[in-house]
Amino acid sequence: MYELELERVAAEIVRRGASRVLLQLPDGMRPFAFQVADYIRKTTSAEVVISGDSCYGACDIASRQAIELNVDLLIHYGHSCFDIAADVPVLYVEARILFDVSKMVEAVLPSISGWGKVGLASTIQHTTQLCEVAVALKQKGVKALIGEGVGITPEAGQVLGCSYAAATKLPEEVNGYIFIGGGRFHPLGLALTTGKPIVIANPYNGSVTRLDESELMQLAKRRMALLTAAKSAKTIGVLVSSKPGQRALPDAICLAEKLGDRDIRAFIIYLDEVRAEQLNNFNEAEAFIETACPRIALDGVAGVERPILTSTEARVLLGERSWEETWGHGYLS
Numbered sequence: 638m639y640e641l642e643l644e645r646v647a648a649e650i651v652r653r654g655a656s657r658v659l660l661q662l663p664d665g666m667r668p669f670a671f672q673v674a675d676y677i678r679k680t681t682s683a684e685v686v687i688s689g690d691s692c693y694g695a696c697d698i699a700s701r702q703a704i705e706l707n708v709d710l711l712i713h714y715g716h717s718c719f720d721i722a723a724d725v726p727v728l729y730v731e732a733r734i735l736f737d738v739s740k741m742v743e744a745v746l747p748s749i750s751g752w753g754k755v756g757l758a759s760t761i762q763h764t765t766q767l768c769e770v771a772v773a774l775k776q777k778g779v780k781a782l783i784g785e786g787v788g789i790t791p792e793a794g795q796v797l798g799c800s801y802a803a804a805t806k807l808p809e810e811v812n813g814y815i816f817i818g819g820g821r822f823h824p825l826g827l828a829l830t831t832g833k834p835i836v837i838a839n840p841y842n843g844s845v846t847r848l849d850e851s852e853l854m855q856l857a858k859r860r861m862a863l864l865t866a867a868k869s870a871k872t873i874g875v876l877v878s879s880k881p882g883q884r885a886l887p888d889a890i891c892l893a894e895k896l897g898d899r900d901i902r903a904f905i906i907y908l909d910e911v912r913a914e915q916l917n918n919f920n921e922a923e924a925f926i927e928t929a930c931p932r933i934a935l936d937g938v939a940g941v942e943r944p945i946l947t948s949t950e951a952r953v954l955l956g957e958r959s960w961e962e963t964w965g966h967g968y969l970s
């Protein structure tokens with residue numbers, strides 16, 4: 638299904654005269670790793686090494702490995718450019734997946750009955766077809782709006798788990814959003830950011846579902862309970878990830894200082910992955926604030942019993958913003 642763009646990849650390797658490349662694919666694309674590596678070996682003279690470490694998102698490029706291996710090019714599949722100073726040339730291959738637009742629009746119509754205007758959003762895999770979807774919806778009497786690409790989401794309508802700006806900056810108010818893609822990770826983020834109803838059109842299995850309001854309510858209750866628990870903490874660990882696109886040391890320092898001003902002992906902890914094994918031995922910390930990927934806190938870290946707040950929730954803890962101002966209003970902006 639994925640457009641692996643093998644010819645483009647090989648041509649770039651030759652054009653750059655790369656003699657060793659590092660290939661990085663997110664977990665879901667690893668079944669294609671050997672196919673890509675094989676093609677590169679057969680069509681170029683470059684040596685190929687495949688990154689076996691985790692790759693959680695566009696922020697998580699294997700620049701450290703690339704430097705250690707002294708490669709000439711890092712080939713990163715599955716994401717668009719995240720605007721990271723990688724210290725090594727990076728070739729991004731978005732791995733698009735095309736779908737049948739008219740079939741999807743027909744399937745989605747009953748779920749948006751009564752909606753005069755909708756916003757469209759998707760991951761990088763499907764953004765090239767959003768305009769086609771908008772045209773097809775218009776023919777059915779629905780006005781579809783697509784936000785302009787911005788920053789780390791350069792394509793119109795594109796979303797990341799931590800950024801919805803390109804999908805949500807619309808010139809007009811909409812009744813809700815159609816998210817095109819698989820899973821609930823991105824639609825949930827879209828709902829938390831916009832506070833709007835979300836219909837999920839899954840191009841992989843053709844299903845159309847509506848994001849359940851009760852799921853959002855349960856999440857809100859869980860987050861509020863954690864926030865309340867964190868409010869009594871007198872010692873807090875502020876987590877900073879070493880992943881290239883997540884390093885937020887200045888934010889963490891600022892948060893730690895503000896906590897200090899409120900007589901809360903705050904310590905900055907620098908780590909690659911936020912896991913129970915890393916955190917549990919910091920037994921003085923009564924809570925953690927993580928400035929890495931906001932979805933880590935939201936999804937929870939198995940085995941960590943203490944509250945882990947996002948940076949946004951930390952602002953609520955500090956009294957800089959109210960809960961009502963964040964939940965459904967740029968909670969994950």
Ligand code: SF4
Nearest residue numbers: 693694696798799930
């Ligand atoms: S910070 Fe999290 S949500 Fe954002 S790109 Fe990285 S892994 Fe994805």
